[in-house]
Amino acid sequence: MEFDLSWVLLGFPFVFALGWWASRIDWRQWRLENSQAPRAYFKGLNFLLNEQQDQAIDAFIEAVQKDPETSDLHFALGSLFRRRGEFDRAIRVHEHLLSRADLPRDDRERARHELALDFMKAGLYDRAEAAWAELERTAYAQEAALGQLVICERWHDWPRAAALAQKLLAGQGQMPLTHDLARNLAHNLAHYLCEQAAAAQEPGEKLALLEQAQARAPDAARPRVERARLLAAQGQPQAALQALAELPAHAPQALPLVACEMVALAAQCQALPQTRALLEQSYAQAPALDVAEALAQACRASDTGDASQQQARQIYVRHLEQTPSLNAAARWLAGAPIAPPETHAAVQRAVERAARPLACYRCAACGFTAKTHFWQCPGCQAWDTMPPRRVEELDK
Template identity: 55%
Template sequence: MEFNLTWILLGLPVAFVLGWLASRWDLRQVRADNRQAPRAYFKGLNFLLNEQQDKAIDAFIEAVQNDPDTTELHFALGNLFRRRGEYNRAVRVHEHLLSRADLSRPDRDRAQHALAQDFLKAGLLDRAEEALNRLEGTQYESDARLALLAIYERSRDWVQAAAIVRKMQAANQGDFSTRLAHYLCEDAQTQVAHGQLDKAFVQLQQALETAPQAPRPRLELAQLQHRQGQSDKAWASLQALAQHSSIALPLAASLMVEVAEATGEIESIRALLLKHYEQQPSLDLLQALVALDKKSQSANALGRTRLVEHLQHEPSLVAAAQWLEGETLAEEQYHGAVQKALNHATKPLTRYRCAACGFEARTHFWHCPGCQSWDSYPARRVEEL
């Protein structure tokens, strides 16, 4: 068969025209898609600004379907799902991002951080911990460590919490010496509960060396020493507490009365309490002084005088109720009912209140059970605030 070049010459223009028409069609399609994706994106942004989150999500889903390679749309959609509490959908969005092989390193770290936030908000702490650990060495490292610290504190894993704050301190993220001392004290309480008193002593000594100005290590060390029959050492620890952290002395007032009885240092301890009470009056210091006065010869008279003197300078329903308890009324048959009513009224006034969230409790907390803040409870009763 003879090869005819005429057909080739006639076919080349036809092929060129068909190729040109196909390219124009593809270009129109691309332009249409590009117009549609921004239109859906701006529509979603408009809904978001008008606080119409449901419609915004629908618009962003449409935009993602039109342009599945746009990472910013995925991040916006995932954040919206998280804000709405749809954590499963947020997790799927961010896990889809992480599964993409073409994702840049900064966007991969950002998606990992967003995924950790999803798990945190959903309360999946074990999965959040795993996700946060993968952020070590990234630009989100500092935030991840703070989140891990919150997880370990909530789960009372003080060993892991201590390891995190040591890393943060080594990275110059702040001074966490007082926080570390709290962790050591918490661990010491656990050792005491398990009968490991020697380990508890070691932990408290480490806490004292870590934060010499913190009141908690000295106070809990004195409590443990007194419990072990080492009341002389407990008295020395209490003296150091008064010297270095006198603002926390009211928390040790009742313990000082017990130590005074055990050591016979009643006058020395009374003098120390009186000195600090005169500098800053406190209900706890006052009641400790009254308790010590009852052990002396001048007993009841001196104690009641202290209550009256306190009332002259500090209006206190608690002190008034305590004074009235030992008073003889003209109509004594009503004394019991009146006293009961006063005691009931003063109970809320003897609580401690968190300065951060206002959570009140009958006992003093170093770590607020309400807002998880440290050292947010003043060493003073509600009535004194």
């Protein structure tokens, strides 16, 4: 058999090259590098579960450096940065993800959504609006519409907020609304229309907007209350009182806010007995301090005689028997001089001072406290989170 040496000569450089390549590979190193990325990932996860966010971030940065192609790690890292208030770092992580040409469509949309959340948290609303706009035809369409709504609220662009809410309620979004979301949106829409009414110049336009708000959310208190106040300001006490008398049937929780206004209107229209009966009925269902105060005012307004004054004080006593209230005690004390007069003044001052902070309103969502009631909390910007009851009544 003939042995062809030319094959050996040709194969020799190939075998040599193979050997050289094999010698360059450090197999132990290769295995180590491959196992380090998940190890760093699990380390980060472990820190996260132990609420050690600083260490978790270090571990995730290490994991991302080892495996820059993994988008999940970037998402975890970006979300951690955002939660810690490091918005510029969160934005950088998500922008880096978006700049990758090989990113699948789902991850691209997710990254844009995360970026919109970063901008919102950082207060960069113009950039957030652009990010939300790019999500309009994606799986995040509903969130994008709600995000844009929040931006309209921050900018006090009430007509656009109303239009967006109406569009969502009309079912023009891609996802169906849940019952709670639809109800909240209807109530928010009523607030947007009320804000527009407050800014409107023409009384006719104001009234039309308030009526529209009431029709949109019949169980919302604000359109009814503001409509009644507008009618009262226009010199129509009878119509204003009638509007407020409908409140117990639709939004009974708001009656304490307007109980004293109702008594003043009733006094103008000679309708004190009916209003007192309505307030008594409301008080029997929910004994609110402001309704008790309104009942006492109604007693004083109906007759200036001693018997009526005594009856008015008796209303505070009845309230005190039901609930320990410093405000009721202060009001009772104001109409009941105790001897000697200088002692009375000192005791009344002390009780009124102690009662003052308890007469505030407080947001149930963020704890913001104010002397006056707000439909939108100035602290957390949420609507209807300030119950129309005094702090003293909330802490029972």
